[in-house]
Amino acid sequence: MSTHLKDTLDEVYTTFSSYPLPSEIDGCPCCVGKEDHYHIHSLPLRDLKDKELSKYAFKAMTTWGNVNDFKHFLPRILDLSACNELSVDLFVVLGKLEYGHWKTWPQNEQKAVVEFLKVWWEYAIKHTELLDFELLIELHKVLKQISEMLALWDLQPDKFGLLNFLTFIESYYPDMVDKEGENSDFSGEVVVDLKNWINSKKEDLENAFFKMEKENNDLAQRISKALYILEHT
Template sequence: MKLEEAIENLYQVFSKYTTSDMYYCDCGCIDENDVKKLASKKLRELGEDDFSSYHGSALYTWGDIEHYKHFLPRILEVHNEKNGKGLIGLFEIISKLEYAEWEKWESNEIKAIKDFIFADWNSFINKQNSEIGTDDIQYYSFFFKPENLFGIWDLTKNGNSFKNFVKFFYYNGTEIINKGLKIKDKIYDKEFLNLLNQSELLDKLEIEFFKADEVDKDYAEKISIVTQMIEQEKTVGNNVYKK
């Protein structure tokens, strides 16, 4: 499902939920101005600043699950717009979903969330200047197996996707090669290393290096180091490369 379709589907699936009878703690722990902000605009017009305070208190001292479901489509949409750089990250969203026992929700609601998250991951790896870290992969792996996430990280077609991979591997490749990628007490190595086996990856790195060397020396240096790391890994003869 394309991102735009996944977002519209979220709004449709959760449209039955409202802010009716929405309460909040009146002991002073919640700022009245934040309450006004949350009610100041239509759902699709709310910005992160309008609901960031609410999100921190949601389900605990501000509203219940039905109210959170009302705001969830906009929260997820803004998360995507911020491209991993917002105040409310996927970790915070996952914490709320777990607290709300989201896996017990209606099946179409669960599916709508998963469809969005998968489209959001695809958007994340293909957007310009995405800062992808191992923690991001861990968060997305809360919803999907790592091999499914890596399976759509195409390094042969999209320029942004390729550049994001170079930077990710430059900062995290050595640790992943040596120790694997730890997610929920399980070590994943081949699932990630299969990325390095994509067709003509080394040739593409070489071409990308010569292009970058003329305009972006820092990026070119990263490409050079990543190329050496991958060549060394292949020389070692990791089983993932054995035919």
């Protein structure tokens, strides 16, 4: 985890530290047992791991606890999610923000969440070799800032950003274009923004191809394939 990401995460912990852990959290007796209650009270917040927190993260506010309870655990849920250490699907984790009407929360809480999610995206796109593009999809649903997210995507040769861009073109772009926003993960307007940004990067791809042609033939071939897909999709 980078220093910048850690600092923004610390700010989330600080911002939500005003929500203490209640001695008891109401939960549906059919869904939440004594052992589950024990787990979330068994360790300090920053020491909770997937074993203790995953069930709560999945059931928060729907059948276990209220919004203030969720705010107590939110920093650790985001922490584990960003480190890929939480076994709860990202759409569930980030969907809890919408369920908890996070856009009505105090401005300092909203700001802390937004800043962390943006820095998380920037870190992931630059430092993850095989990025799961669910992160782009789900973060966009929360942030509604596709242009700002794309502006953070670095396509320098030999960087993970370029490799992730090639994977996106190979695995996601044709289907996205085919659906044109209908029944896709993005609205039609966002698909247009994505297509325009992607096509604006053709020159960067071409420059990367000529550089890698001499240094890394396998990567050069992937770049060539991506350019072909863009030209023929």
